[in-house]
Amino acid sequence: MSINSKDYVKICPKCGSTDIHLETRIIGGYSEGSGGNFCRNCSYGVDKIVIFPEIKKSKIKEFIKEIKNKKLN
Numbered sequence: 001m002s003i004n005s006k007d008y009v010k011i012c013p014k015c016g017s018t019d020i021h022l023e024t025r026i027i028g029g030y031s032e033g034s035g036g037n038f039c040r041n042c043s044y045g046v047d048k049i050v051i052f053p054e055i056k057k058s059k060i061k062e063f064i065k066e067i068k069n070k071k072l073n
């Protein structure tokens, strides 16, 4: 089995949504290549520059489960 990058998706670490707005823009003369990304579902990343983790698509359900468990505790 080979690891295909298409199997990976950016996910919001706050709500688990994969509906991430991706935008590359140059702010103040420097480019991080990831500035301007935010979660369309919960707006995470709108007011600050955050790096959204990329996870395997097959792990999305697990990821969301973990987030929910953290919220309960």
Ligand SMILES: [Zn+2]
Pocket: 012, 013, 014, 015, 016, 017, 039, 040, 041, 042, 043, 044
């Ligand atoms: Zn979110």
